[in-house]
Amino acid sequence: MSQIRIALLLLALNVFNINCYSLTPTLSKNHIVKLTKQASKYIHESNYEKSLIASRLALRYAIGIKNNNLVAISYNIIGRNYDNLSEYDKAIFFYKKGLIYANRTNNDTIKDWLNNNLGNIYCFQKKQYEEGIKYYKNALKFGVKISDPIEIYVTKLNITWAFFDNGQFNEGLPYLEFINKYKKKYGDATTIVALNMLNGMYFGFKEEHEKAIASFLNGIKLGNEGIEKSDLSYTHQEYSKYLLKRGDYKKAYENLVLYNTITEELNNKEMIKKANMAGINLELDEYKREIDKIETEKDLQYQSLKKSRVIVLLFVIVLFILLLLVYTLYKNNLFKKKRNNDLSLANEKLFVAKEKAEEASILKSQFVSTISHELRTPLYGVVGITNMLLDEHKELVNSPHLSSLKFSARYLLSLVNDVLQINKIEENRIVLENLTFNISDEINMIKNSLSFIAKNNNNFIFVNIDPAIPEYLIGDKLRLSQIIINLVSNALKFTTNGEVFIDVNLSAVTDKMHFIEFKIKDTGVGIAIEDQDKIFDKFVQVGRKAVDYQGTGLGLSIVKRLLSLFNSDISIKSEIGVGTEFTFTISFEFDPEKTNEIINNIPVDLSSNKQLKVLVVEDNKINQIVTEKILKNNNYTCTVVDDGFQAIKILEEDNFDIVLMDINMPLINGFETSRRIRHKGIKIPIIALTAFDKEEIIEESIAAGINDIIVKPFDSVKLFKVINVLISKTKIAKIGV
Numbered sequence: 001m002s003q004i005r006i007a008l009l010l011l012a013l014n015v016f017n018i019n020c021y022s023l024t025p026t027l028s029k030n031h032i033v034k035l036t037k038q039a040s041k042y043i044h045e046s047n048y049e050k051s052l053i054a055s056r057l058a059l060r061y062a063i064g065i066k067n068n069n070l071v072a073i074s075y076n077i078i079g080r081n082y083d084n085l086s087e088y089d090k091a092i093f094f095y096k097k098g099l100i101y102a103n104r105t106n107n108d109t110i111k112d113w114l115n116n117n118l119g120n121i122y123c124f125q126k127k128q129y130e131e132g133i134k135y136y137k138n139a140l141k142f143g144v145k146i147s148d149p150i151e152i153y154v155t156k157l158n159i160t161w162a163f164f165d166n167g168q169f170n171e172g173l174p175y176l177e178f179i180n181k182y183k184k185k186y187g188d189a190t191t192i193v194a195l196n197m198l199n200g201m202y203f204g205f206k207e208e209h210e211k212a213i214a215s216f217l218n219g220i221k222l223g224n225e226g227i228e229k230s231d232l233s234y235t236h237q238e239y240s241k242y243l244l245k246r247g248d249y250k251k252a253y254e255n256l257v258l259y260n261t262i263t264e265e266l267n268n269k270e271m272i273k274k275a276n277m278a279g280i281n282l283e284l285d286e287y288k289r290e291i292d293k294i295e296t297e298k299d300l301q302y303q304s305l306k307k308s309r310v311i312v313l314l315f316v317i318v319l320f321i322l323l324l325l326v327y328t329l330y331k332n333n334l335f336k337k338k339r340n341n342d343l344s345l346a347n348e349k350l351f352v353a354k355e356k357a358e359e360a361s362i363l364k365s366q367f368v369s370t371i372s373h374e375l376r377t378p379l380y381g382v383v384g385i386t387n388m389l390l391d392e393h394k395e396l397v398n399s400p401h402l403s404s405l406k407f408s409a410r411y412l413l414s415l416v417n418d419v420l421q422i423n424k425i426e427e428n429r430i431v432l433e434n435l436t437f438n439i440s441d442e443i444n445m446i447k448n449s450l451s452f453i454a455k456n457n458n459n460f461i462f463v464n465i466d467p468a469i470p471e472y473l474i475g476d477k478l479r480l481s482q483i484i485i486n487l488v489s490n491a492l493k494f495t496t497n498g499e500v501f502i503d504v505n506l507s508a509v510t511d512k513m514h515f516i517e518f519k520i521k522d523t524g525v526g527i528a529i530e531d532q533d534k535i536f537d538k539f540v541q542v543g544r545k546a547v548d549y550q551g552t553g554l555g556l557s558i559v560k561r562l563l564s565l566f567n568s569d570i571s572i573k574s575e576i577g578v579g580t581e582f583t584f585t586i587s588f589e590f591d592p593e594k595t596n597e598i599i600n601n602i603p604v605d606l607s608s609n610k611q612l613k614v615l616v617v618e619d620n621k622i623n624q625i626v627t628e629k630i631l632k633n634n635n636y637t638c639t640v641v642d643d644g645f646q647a648i649k650i651l652e653e654d655n656f657d658i659v660l661m662d663i664n665m666p667l668i669n670g671f672e673t674s675r676r677i678r679h680k681g682i683k684i685p686i687i688a689l690t691a692f693d694k695e696e697i698i699e700e701s702i703a704a705g706i707n708d709i710i711v712k713p714f715d716s717v718k719l720f721k722v723i724n725v726l727i728s729k730t731k732i733a734k735i736g737v
Contacts, residue, residue: 046084179195614637
């Protein structure tokens with residue numbers, strides 16, 4: 001009910017306001033216009049008292065008939081009175097009040113006047129030039145809209161005066177040139193004195209003294225002949241300032257006296273006193289009108305309350321509005337419920353889609369892991385048996401068929417490694433290591449390892465390493481090697497009868513961090529500009545239509561992702577038929593003390609050349625043959641078992657130096673076998689010899705008691721190195737005990 005009462009009260013007050021304004025004394029629009037014209041005439045006659053009285057009446061009647069245009073004009077005239085009487089704060093108040101009403105009309109002329117008048121006060125009385133020029137420029141816009149060239153001329157004259165008065169002669173010059181150009185067309189007796197004064201000020205600034213003096217004197221002459229005494233006084237004042245700067249103190253003083261005399265004549269004290277009284281009456285009349293309005297509203301309130309029919313009608317209207325509002329709310333509520341149901345269904349679908357996406361991601365990872373294992377297992381046999389054939393049958397060393405078989409196996413292995421590598425990076429499973437290394441050694445090792453590919457296409461690899469680079473740096477040399485191998489391999493693949501350059505330079509040093517710039521440049525086929533953004537995407541190869549370059553299209557994608565781990569990026573410059581250049585920068589740490597500490601912590605091979613006894617746990621017959629052959633070639637004795645149960649039994653009965661454990665076996669897998677071995681207190685080192693990726697099984701391997709992991713196919717040198725390190729650690733542990 002309270003809302004209904006408020007609505008009724010507001011509607012009633014609107015009726016009261018209408019009735020209130022109807023009681024205000026009214027006068028026709030023509031009569032009000034005559035009053036404003038009379039008030040303006042009194043200003044020109046300097047009769048401010050009569051002007052204020054006339055403008056006060058005009059304002060009162062204009063408010064009565066709700067004519068915003070006449071209200072604005074009346075406020076403008078009142079402001080002009082106070083402006084001329086040096087009551088600048090009051091003038092600003094009435095000008096701004098007039099501007100409020102003027103902005104409610106389409107009368108651009110009154111807007112022009114009010115903005116011009118405000119500009120005059122702010123610039124020449126308040127000395128707030130920035131604010132004043134803002135109003136002048138507003139006035140200029142309205143002058144252009146009403147196509148009044150005289151108003152435009154006067155406004156630009158005022159802007160010139162403001163800039164010059166503030167010492168901004170260069171800013172005011174364009175406006176001065178305009179008013180000089182159109183002085184005959186748009187200027188008159190009211191502006192000519194000020195124009196001559198402004199010319200005198202500008203020529204004085206430019207130190208063109210003859211022109212300056214001539215302009216000032218001409219302005220004074222015209223001012224004495226005309227009626228514009230205000231501009232005459234300002235001309236004397238500016239001329240006095242100019243003469244003072246030139247050291248002509250006598251003439252400067254004479255012009256200053258003339259300025260004071262004319263100004264005093266303009267400011268008649270008796271006239272100001274009467275005008276002030278009229279101004280006070282005007283302000284009291286404003287207060288009285290507000291009080292009368294309130295009293296009238298109260299009276300009308302009392303009378304309207306008696307009109308029960310109107311109240312009932314209003315009540316019915318409000319009730320109808322309320323019912324309409326309730327109905328609208330009801331419809332909105334139904335709509336919201338439907339929208340919420342739709343959103344709930346959409347959220348459920350999104351949740352299901354999210355779960356499916358996560359499940360697909362897990363399945364993808366499992367698939368990559370499984371397929372890599374299933375491919376590596378037979379590849380281990382292929383590579384191993386190929387090496388065995390080469391070792392046992394020296395006459396086949398130069399066999400093209402056997403070489404092709406070995407190359408194909410290694411090529412297939414590199415494809416598997418590429419797919420696995422990109423999968424690791426995408427799942428954030430790569431963490432950079434801090435190892436000490438020599439860049440020169442790493443680069444030259446890469447060069448030698450890729451020499452076979454270089455010879456195939458009759459290419460040459462050139463290496464240039466900056467001697468300023470320290471001998472030993474600290475960082476992840478393995479990932480760096482992967483980046484450079486991929487880039488150089490890519491360069492060799494797309495270059496025939498050409499050259500590949502590896503340039504390594506020290507670009508900057510910050511504290512202990514050395515920023516090394518790498519450039520891999522080739523003289524190959526080049527990459528088109530439109531293809532340069534694509535080459536770092538996965539599975540993308542450019543140029544396959546013409547030539548089959550082979551590969552998965554993952555090399556450069558791996559490079560870009562590995563560089564992101566180093567907080568680096570790669571740039572490319574390439575031209576078709578000329579070649580391609582890749583550039584990237586990586587920061588490495590240089591710390592001799594830390595380098596020595598890392599070197600000292602590298603395990604030392606303390607094993608003797610005695611024959612080692614190895615237990616191989618492997619279910620794949622081909623892999624058994626390959627592993628056994630590799631071990632026997634290194635003078636190790638080897639015992640092979642097919643499953644974990646046999647391994648546990650034989651370890652309980654016999655002693656071995658080390659166990660090579662396959663992970664994926666029937667009956668029980670390598671993890672469970674290792675756990676049971678450790679549970680029985682057997683301390684023998686166990687190496688997981690597996691086709692699984694190391695990062696996938698490292699946690700479970702540690703938990704099962706496995707000491708290290710070697711991924712098949714493997715480098716036999718690496719295997720023997722790991723075996724020797726583990727046996728050395730076991731010996732040291734026994735000595736410690």
